[in-house]
Amino acid sequence: MYRIAIEKLLKWKESKRRKPLIIEGARQVGKTWLMKEFGRQAYADTVYINFDSNSRMAELFASDLDTDRLIMGLELYAGRKIDHNNTLLIFDEVQEVPRALTALKYFYENAPQYHIVCAGSLLGIALHEGTSFPVGKVDFLKLYPLSFREFLMATDKERFTELLDKQDYQMIASFRQTYIDALKHYYFVGGMPEAVQSFAENKDFNEVRDIQKRILAAYEQDFSKHAPNEIVPKIRMLWNSIPSQLAKENKKFIYGLVREGARAKEYETAIMWLSDCGLVYKVSRVNAAGIPLKAYEDLKAFKLFVADVGLLGCMAGLRQRTLLDGNDLFVEFKGALTEQYVCQQLKTIEDLGVYYYTNDRGSCEVDFVVDTGELIIPVEVKAEVNLRAKSLKTYQEKFSPEVSVRTSMTDYKKEEWLINLPLYAIEQITSIKEER
Template sequence: MYRIAIEKLYQWKKSKRRKPIIIEGARQVGKTWIMKEFGKQAYENTIYINFDSNSRMAELFASDLDTERLIMGLELYSGRKINPENTLLIFDEVQEVPRALASLKYFYENAPQYHIICAGSFLGIALHEGTSFPVGKVDFLKLYPLSFKEFLMATEKERFAELMNTRDFDMITSFKQTYIDALKLYYFVGGMPEAVQCFAENKDFNEVRAIQRRILEAYEQDFSKHAPYELVPKIRMIWNSIPSQLAKENKKFIYGLVREGGRAKDYETAIMWLTDCGLVHKISCVNAAGIPLKAYEDLKAFKLFVLDVGLLGCMSGLRQRTLLDGNALFVEFKGALTEQYVCQQLKTIDDLGIYYYTNDRGSCEIDFIVDTGEQIIPVEVKAEVNLKAKSLKTYREKFSPEISVRTSMADYKKEDGLINLPLYAIEQISTI
């Protein structure tokens, strides 16, 4: 399985200003796999240490954090010599031993010759709990479920992924049915590595759903295992409310849908916990279109998306036939799945600020507004080929953006600063 993030790890390895690197991401998005695969591809030796329930490592890092002493301890533990020139050190579930996290500062300052890569599913939470964190002494890499482009590559459509990179939309449109069929499959399978691998090997939709259910059950167990006891019921309620929140025409998060009379102060910490775990994407509202968009953020209004479109379908109980064949009952939820898909793809693009827009009266809503750092691009999302977009027209008249994007199942077209970008090509938004 190919992950685009591995290219970033090669760049990290070559960098003269290399620091220890931390891979952030939710459970089961492939962090351990990518670290081991990178070690296999790029180094002669890999030493893998899992800190979960590892009392020996807890003891090693408990006393002073002298790097020579730590390297000797790691050599004794692994039974192998650590040569900084050709050995990759992998620290997995590093948040379980906070002193190991703190040690990264000393490796960067006193022993930068060592190549250290770390990961942990609950790192975001560990950081908020006041762990001694080596600010400015580490690099970060975010890992998400497989993007649609990675899904194409995993399902033996590498040439179609390559064609997308050429931006030859005449040729792309000639093969649009292949992309559309693959996109429908991606809506069902999603991008969780285990589900994608199972589908690529067996093409068994029932097995894919079983894997997704298992992943969702594991997340539910994580709530009980890792969250503060009093927070667990609220986390569950927020998590389980997301499909119904997204099914609404206005997808703004409503606390009253979680529980009647629910208010922000009751659930803010639970939402932060889910966000820190990487299980949800919180997309805030903006009420203007200046750079940077963050300056116009309305912290009280936001949408919540889950990390993966396949998991959202599983949470909603969508059947394969409903999704792949189309169904009148499915029309309303199709919009939710499509927005989830677009959010998920936008999240994989580096340095992209993602928001949505509503005007003061609520009469104009743009599904996503992205900040590239150089320009603000409104993105209107349509599930089918219907291109009527009253809100986008209103927004363009008010703010006169250089480029606007309408993404749907319709073919690519560009006129007067309005680009029709097919849903299957939404990742190309970073190059328009």
């Protein structure tokens, strides 16, 4: 299965300023597979160490963090020599031995010749709790579920991704039905690697749902096992409220939908915990359109999306027959799925700030506003082919952005101030600036 992140890892390997690398991401997005596959492709040897319930590693890192001593201990554990030029060291579930995270500083300062990548399913939480390793001594890579582009490649449609990359929209329009069918499949299957692999091999939607249910059950177990006891019920209630939050016309997160009379401060820690795990994306409101957008962030108003569109459909009990009954999928729960899909694709684009806009009166809402570093692009999301974009027009008149995007099931079309970008091509949004 091809992952775009492999290209980033290859660049990291060749970088003269390489530091130990920490891969962050939700459980089961494929971090372990990615590290091992990278080792297989790019190194003569890989030493893989899982720190979960590993008392020997806990003891090795418990005393002083001298890098020569640590390397000798790792060699004894692996049963072979570690050649710094040709060996990739993988530390998996590294948050289980916090001293190993601290040791990364010393590897960077005293033994930068070693190639070390680390990951862990709840690593984001360990990092947030202030595990003592200094920022600036490690590199980070965020891994998400497979994007739609990666999904096309996993389901033997590489040529269709090439067409999207070339932005040959005339040719793309000729094959629109293929893209629309693949997009419907992606809405149901999502991007969790195990679900995608099962679908690619068997095309069995029931099997996909069973996998998604297992993944959701594992997340629920993580709540009880790893979160502080006092916030576990709050995490559960908040997590289970997300489908109904997104089903609303106005998708702004409302605490009252979690529990009647609920207040923000009761649930802040629960949101932070889910966010640090990579299980939710928090998209904040902005009230203006300058660069950088972060300067205009309103921390009190936000939308919450889950990590994956397939998991959202599973949580909402979306049935497979909706895929087969023409466009029913886009009628039932359509806005929620479509906005979740767009958010998920935008999140996979590196260095892209993702927000949404409403004016102070609430009479104008733009689904997403993205900051590329050079451009602020408002994005209106339409589930089908209904192309009224009143809010986008209001936003355009107020802020005069160079580019505005409406994404829907219609073909690509460039109008005076507006670009119609098909939903299945939303990952091309950052290339728009090249054609101004």
